[in-house]
Amino acid sequence: MHTSIIKHINNHITPSLEDIQLFNSVLNQISVSKGQFLLKPGTNVQHEYFVVKGCLKAYYLDDKGSIHIIQFAIENWWIGDFEAFYNQGSSILYIEAIEDATLLSINYNSLQKIYKKAPIFERYFRVLITQAFIAQRKRILSTLEKNTKERYIEFCMSYPNIENRVPNYDIANYLGVSPENLSRVRKQLKS
Amino acid sequence: MHTSIIKHINNHITPSLEDIQLFNSVLNQISVSKGQFLLKPGTNVQHEYFVVKGCLKAYYLDDKGSIHIIQFAIENWWIGDFEAFYNQGSSILYIEAIEDATLLSINYNSLQKIYKKAPIFERYFRVLITQAFIAQRKRILSTLEKNTKERYIEFCMSYPNIENRVPNYDIANYLGVSPENLSRVRKQLKS
DNA sequence: TGTCCTAATTGATATAGATCAATTAAATTG
DNA sequence: CAATTTAATTGATCTATATCAATTAGGACA
Numbered sequence: 006m007h008t009s010i011i012k013h014i015n016n017h018i019t020p021s022l023e024d025i026q027l028f029n030s031v032l033n034q035i036s037v038s039k040g041q042f043l044l045k046p047g048t049n050v051q052h053e054y055f056v057v058k059g060c061l062k063a064y065y066l067d068d069k070g071s072i073h074i075i076q077f078a079i080e081n082w083w084i085g086d087f088e089a090f091y092n093q094g095s096s097i098l099y100i101e102a103i104e105d106a107t108l109l110s111i112n113y114n115s116l117q118k119i120y121k122k123a124p125i126f127e128r129y130f131r132v133l134i135t136q137a138f139i140a141q142r143k144r145i146l147s148t149l150e151k152n153t154k155e156r157y158i159e160f161c162m163s164y165p166n167i168e169n170r171v172p173n174y175d176i177a178n179y180l181g182v183s184p185e186n187l188s189r190v191r192k193q194l195k196s
Numbered sequence: 197m198h199t200s201i202i203k204h205i206n207n208h209i210t211p212s213l214e215d216i217q218l219f220n221s222v223l224n225q226i227s228v229s230k231g232q233f234l235l236k237p238g239t240n241v242q243h244e245y246f247v248v249k250g251c252l253k254a255y256y257l258d259d260k261g262s263i264h265i266i267q268f269a270i271e272n273w274w275i276g277d278f279e280a281f282y283n284q285g286s287s288i289l290y291i292e293a294i295e296d297a298t299l300l301s302i303n304y305n306s307l308q309k310i311y312k313k314a315p316i317f318e319r320y321f322r323v324l325i326t327q328a329f330i331a332q333r334k335r336i337l338s339t340l341e342k343n344t345k346e347r348y349i350e351f352c353m354s355y356p357n358i359e360n361r362v363p364n365y366d367i368a369n370y371l372g373v374s375p376e377n378l379s380r381v382r383k384q385l386k387s
Numbered sequence: 388t389g390t391c392c393t394a395a396t397t398g399a400t401a402t403a404g405a406t407c408a409a410t411t412a413a414a415t416t417g
Numbered sequence: 418c419a420a421t422t423t424a425a426t427t428g429a430t431c432t433a434t435a436t437c438a439a440t441t442a443g444g445a446c447a
Contacts, residue, residue: 138278145339
């Protein structure tokens with residue numbers, strides 16, 4: 006039994022034991038070490054991933070060769086190219102481990118079967134996506150409303166302790182500012 | 197029967213006739229005229245709204261008194277304070293009609309009952325929220341990646357014909373730029 | 388149809404943050 | 418643990434866009 010994800014599920018829905026066993030049975034455990042990729046653009050996306058241990062980032066590489074970080078994921082977060090997974094298309098994102106990581110993967114077809122046999126999992130994923138939606142709205146509002154300093158503070162609070170797990174240039178990238186600028190902001194915050 | 201929303205539902209799921217009738221039975225039709233508010237901050241959010249006709253905007257008013265537009269909605273879009281609705285909390289958003297509008301509202305408790313009796317609607321809303329999630333991710337990426345001109349073009353393409361329905365200062369606000377700047381950008385695009 | 392009000396445009400200036408370049412600090416690795 | 422690579426900091430400019438102020442254009446309505 007993959008206890009960490011089951012705990013996570015039980016925090017959101019109250020499935021029967023059979024439901025849990027069904028869900029548990031389709032999970033696969035994966036390890037990636039720091040710097041390795043879980044996903045690259047062009048790959049057909051068959052899986053979403055639950056983080057048991059470690060830290061990862063999902064990013065987009067644009068035409069000009071610039072990276073844009075979409076999401077960090079730490080313990081008990083789901084990560085993946087959600088759009089491609091949902092449309093069963095090919096990925097536009099890189100997902101790279103920032104720390105050695107242990108993950109659980111779930112396959113698209115397995116998930117569809119689960120929805121059929123145990124529809125309560127529709128709710129689980131609806132709740133998760135709703136929360137992710139709300140978090141994104143916060144991020145958009147934050148960009149519109151706040152300056153770099155305020156957004157850095159907000160970021161540190163919403164991803165607890167992440168500033169010690171993720172390089173600053175990644176945080177700067179996530180916030181959409183230059184590493185130099187973030188460095189100056191952090192200096193101000195110290196004093 | 198509220199045909200426009202039923203058509204919309206049928207585009208996403210294949211419910212039984214009874215399911216449809218159940219859903220239809222809990223909808224209420226509402227009219228708001230241009231400039232009127234569908235929702236204001238502090239209100240307990242009991243409803244989400246489907247736009248039958250018209251155009252609306254949802255925005256947040258920050259501490260400094262600045263407005264930030266979260267979303268426009270035209271025909272066949274859902275609008276509301278999704279976070280507050282989901283948490284059954286009080287609104288932080290204004291929703292205001294930009295044109296005279298006809299809407300269908302659904303009540304939170306009714307929706308919970310529908311989820312129980314006709315769980316296929318869990319799927320309907322999961323799909324909608326997933327699409328909204330994806331659209332938001334695009335908006336975040338767009339902000340990170342593109343300059344004002346590129347984002348204005350992208351905006352016009354993704355909300356078809358909206359530049360003729362919505363004032364430019366609202367579009368500027370949505371994009372997070374000043375009206376003056378957007379005006380200059382539009383001038384460039386003409387030539 | 389003219390008056391009033393709101394929106395859009397244009398010009399001049401200010402500023403947050405980007406970029407470029409150099410230096411220092413911290414992590415990796417043989 | 419020394420050597421090398423990678424990240425963070427600092428300083429000096431540059432630039433996109435904000436802000437402020439004034440003018441023009443459009444729409445709504447009496």
